Amino acid sequence: MSREAFIYIPWLLKxxxxxxxxxxxxxxxxxxxxxxxxxxxxxxxxxxxxxGKGLGGLLLLSFRYFFSKECLLARRVMSKSxxxxxxxxxxxxxxxxxxxxxxxxxxxxxxxxxxxxGYIYLIFSFILDLAGLAVFTGTAFFIVRRIRLSEDIISGxxxxxxxxxxxxxxxxxxSVEGLRLSLTDxxxxxxxxxxxxxxxxxxxxxxxxxxxxxxxxxVMTALSFIAFIPFSKQFxxxxxxxxxxxxLLRSQRLGGFVHD
Amino acid sequence: MTExxxxxxxxxxxxxxxxLDACTRCSECLKWCPVQxxxxxxxxxxxxxxxxxxxxxxxxxxxxxxxTGGKVDRRLLEDFVRAVYECTTCGACGEACEVGIFTQRLxxxxxxxxxxxxxxxxxxxxxxxxxxxxxxxxxxxxxxxxFSWFPEHIKVHERAEIGYYAGCTGCYEAQPMVRxxxxxxxxxxxxxxxxxxxxxxxxxxxLFITGQxxxxxDLVRRLVSAYETRGVKLLISSCPCxxxxxxxxxPSLYGRPLPFKIRHISQFIAEAIKxxxxxxxxxxxxxxxxxxxxxxxxxxxxxEEPRYVLKSxxxxxxxxxxxxxxYSQCCGAGGAxxxxxxxxxxxxxxxxxxxxxxxxxxxxxxxxxxCYSKMHEAMEGYEKQIxxxxxxxxxxxxx
Numbered sequence: 001m002s003r004e005a006f007i008y009i010p011w012l013l014k015x016x017x018x019x020x021x022x023x024x025x026x027x028x029x030x031x032x033x034x035x036x037x038x039x040x041x042x043x044x045x046x047x048x049x050x051x052g053k054g055l056g057g058l059l060l061l062s063f064r065y066f067f068s069k070e071c072l073l074a075r076r077v078m079s080k081s082x083x084x085x086x087x088x089x090x091x092x093x094x095x096x097x098x099x100x101x102x103x104x105x106x107x108x109x110x111x112x113x114x115x116x117x118g119y120i121y122l123i124f125s126f127i128l129d130l131a132g133l134a135v136f137t138g139t140a141f142f143i144v145r146r147i148r149l150s151e152d153i154i155s156g157x158x159x160x161x162x163x164x165x166x167x168x169x170x171x172x173x174x175s176v177e178g179l180r181l182s183l184t185d186x187x188x189x190x191x192x193x194x195x196x197x198x199x200x201x202x203x204x205x206x207x208x209x210x211x212x213x214x215x216x217x218x219v220m221t222a223l224s225f226i227a228f229i230p231f232s233k234q235f236x237x238x239x240x241x242x243x244x245x246x247x248l249l250r251s252q253r254l255g256g257f258v259h260d
Numbered sequence: 261m262t263e264x265x266x267x268x269x270x271x272x273x274x275x276x277x278x279x280l281d282a283c284t285r286c287s288e289c290l291k292w293c294p295v296q297x298x299x300x301x302x303x304x305x306x307x308x309x310x311x312x313x314x315x316x317x318x319x320x321x322x323x324x325x326x327x328t329g330g331k332v333d334r335r336l337l338e339d340f341v342r343a344v345y346e347c348t349t350c351g352a353c354g355e356a357c358e359v360g361i362f363t364q365r366l367x368x369x370x371x372x373x374x375x376x377x378x379x380x381x382x383x384x385x386x387x388x389x390x391x392x393x394x395x396x397x398x399x400x401x402x403x404x405x406x407f408s409w410f411p412e413h414i415k416v417h418e419r420a421e422i423g424y425y426a427g428c429t430g431c432y433e434a435q436p437m438v439r440x441x442x443x444x445x446x447x448x449x450x451x452x453x454x455x456x457x458x459x460x461x462x463x464x465x466x467l468f469i470t471g472q473x474x475x476x477x478d479l480v481r482r483l484v485s486a487y488e489t490r491g492v493k494l495l496i497s498s499c500p501c502x503x504x505x506x507x508x509x510x511p512s513l514y515g516r517p518l519p520f521k522i523r524h525i526s527q528f529i530a531e532a533i534k535x536x537x538x539x540x541x542x543x544x545x546x547x548x549x550x551x552x553x554x555x556x557x558x559x560x561x562x563x564e565e566p567r568y569v570l571k572s573x574x575x576x577x578x579x580x581x582x583x584x585x586x587y588s589q590c591c592g593a594g595g596a597x598x599x600x601x602x603x604x605x606x607x608x609x610x611x612x613x614x615x616x617x618x619x620x621x622x623x624x625x626x627x628x629x630x631c632y633s634k635m636h637e638a639m640e641g642y643e644k645q646i647x648x649x650x651x652x653x654x655x656x657x658x659x
Contacts, residue, residue, distance in 0.1 A: 034323035042274030050274040153287030239282035247360025
C-alpha cells in the first residue's frame with residue numbers, strides 16, 4: 001500500500017511541470033521580496049513587535065505567528081463570529097496540512113525515503129482527504145458570503161476570482177485522486193472517502209487521458225495561485241498574523257492604562 | 261498623474277505597512293463605521309481606504325512600479341483625501357477588524373501623508389495651525405477668556421503634585437464640564453495646580469488628528485516643561501483626546517519619558533471615591549445612560565472607571581447603549597470631521613440621542629468635551645430631547 005508519483009504522466013509533461021514549478025516559485029519569491037521590502041521602508045516604533053526587524057526577522061516573525069495560538073484557533077475571528085472563525089480554521093488547517101503533505105510526498109519520492117507506505121500511507125491519505133474537504137467547505141462558504149453580500153461588502157478585482165481559483169484547485173485535486181483510484185482500483189479506497197466519491201463520479205470516463213487533463217488543470221491552477229500570492233490580497237497570509245498578535249498585545253496593555 | 265518621486269510608504273511605521281497588507285476586505289468593519297451608517301457611501305469605507313492606499317504604494321514603489329512606470333491617478337488621490345478626512349477616526353472599524361488593524365492610529369498617519377502632498381487638511385481644518393500659533397487654541401479665542409468659567413471660590417496652587425489641564429474644547433465649548441472637573445477635584449481635598457491661561461496651550465491633538473504635525477514637538481515641550489516646573493507628578497484632564505495624545509504620543513514628541521503620569525479625571529475621581537476622599541451624599545433618582553467617548557474607551561481603555569463613578573451616586577439606575585465600551589458608537593465629533601462634514605456629525609449625534617430616548621433614559625451622560633458640544637448641537641431643533649450632562653458636571657452638582 002503506497003502511491004506511485006507521476007503515474008500516467010509522460011516525461012514531456014514532467015519536464016513542463018518542473019519548469020513551471022520553478023517559474024512559479026521564482027515569481028512568488030520576487031513578489032515576496034518586493035512586498036517585504038516595502039515593509040522594511042517603515043520606521044521603527046518603540047516597543048513594537050517589528051522594532052529593528054530586517055528581512056529575515058520579518059519573515060521569521062510572520063512564520064512564528066502563523067503557528068501561534070491566536071492563528072491556530074483563529075481566536076480574533078472566532079470572537080466576532082463563530083461560523084466565520086470555523087470556516088477560516090478549515091481553510092487555514094486544511095491548507096497547512098495539504099502543504100505539509102505535498103512536501104512529504106515530494107521528499108518521499110525524491111529522497112526515496114519510502115516512508116509513505118502501509119498504514120502510515122493510509123492514515124496520511126485519510127488526513128489529506130479531510131484537509132481537502134475542509135478547504136473546500138471553507139472556500140465555498142466564503143464564495144457564497146462574498147456573492148450573497150456583494151452589495152454590502154467591499155471587493156477588489158481579485159477577491160472572488162482568487163476564491164474561485166482556490167476551489168478549482170481543490171476540486172481538480174479531488175478529481176485527480178478520484179481518477180487515480182478509479183483507474184488503479186486499490187483495496188484501500190475507504191481511506192480516501194472523498195477520493196472514492198470522485199472515483200465513483202468518474203467511473204464511466206476513467207481513462208489515463210482524462211487523468212492527465214485534470215492533473216494539468218490541478219498543477220496549472222495550483223502553481224498560478226502560488227505565483228499570485230504576493231501580488232494579491234492572499235498576501236494577508238504573511239501579514240494578518242502579525243497584526244492580530246499586535247492587537248492582542250495592545251488590548252492587554254490598554255487594561256492597565258500603561259503609560260506610567 | 262502623480263510621479264513616483266513621492267513615497268507613500270515613507271513616514272509610516274513597519275506595523276502600519278503590514279496592516280495595509282493584512283486587510284482581507286471581509287468588510288465586517290462596515291457594520292460599525294458611523295460614517296457608513298449615515299452616508300452609506302462604500303467609497304469612504306475602511307477597506308476601500310486601505311485598498312486605495314495600498315494601490316498608491318504598489319503603483320509607485322516595488323516590483324509593480326518598476327514594470328508599470330509608477331504613477332498614481334490624481335482623481336483617485338482626491339477621492340482618497342475626501343474619504344480619509346470624512347472619517348471621524350473613532351476607531352470602531354479597528355475594534356471590529358478581524359485582523360486587528362489599529363485604524364484609530366492609521367487614519368491620522370494617512371492624513372499626515374496627504375498634508376505632505378499638499379492635499380490636506382481640508383476646509384476650516386487648514387486654519388488650525390495658524391490659530392494655535394496666534395492664540396494657543398484651535399478656536400482662535402482670546403487666551404484671557406480661557407478660564408472665564410472657573411469657580412472663584414476654588415484655590416489653584418502655584419505648585420502641586422497634581423496638575424489639571426482643562427483643554428481648549430472644554431474651556432471654550434463645554435464650560436459646565438470643566439467647571440464640574442474643578443469642583444470634583446476640589447472636593448477630593450487634594451491641592452492641584454494649573455497653568456496660567458496663556459501657558460495652557462493646545463495639547464496638539466487637533467493638529468495631530470488632521471495631519472498637521474509641524475508644531476507638535478514645540479507645543480509638547482512647552483507644556484511638559486511648564487508642568488514640570490510646577491512640580492506636577494500627575495497630570496489630569498477630562499478631555500479624552502488630550503489624554504490620548506498625552507499618554508500615547510507626548511513621550512515620543514518630548515523625546516523622553518514624561519516627568520509625570522497621565523490620568524483621565526474619571527480614573528482619578530473613581531480612586532478618590534474608593535479611598536473615601538470623595539463621598540457623594542446627594543441622591544439622584546434617575547435613569548442614566550452613559551456614552552463612551554471613542555478616544556477614552558478604544559483610545560486608552562478607560563471603560564469601567566466612569567461607570568464606577570456613576571454607580572457611586574445613590575439611587576441612580578445606569579443603563580447601557582447597545583454599542584458600548586470598546587464598541588461604542590461615535591457621536592460625530594471625532595477626527596475634526598465635524599468641522600467639515602457637519603451634516604454627518606449631526607446625524608451621528610442624533611442616532612445616539614434616539615437610542616437614549618428610546619431606552620427611556622432621563623439623562624445622557626458624557627465624558628468628553630467634543631461629544632458634549634456636538635450632542636448639544638445635534639439636539640438643537642430636534643424632535644427628540646434628552647437632558648445632556650457631563651459626568652463631572654453631575655458629580656460637581658451632587659457634592
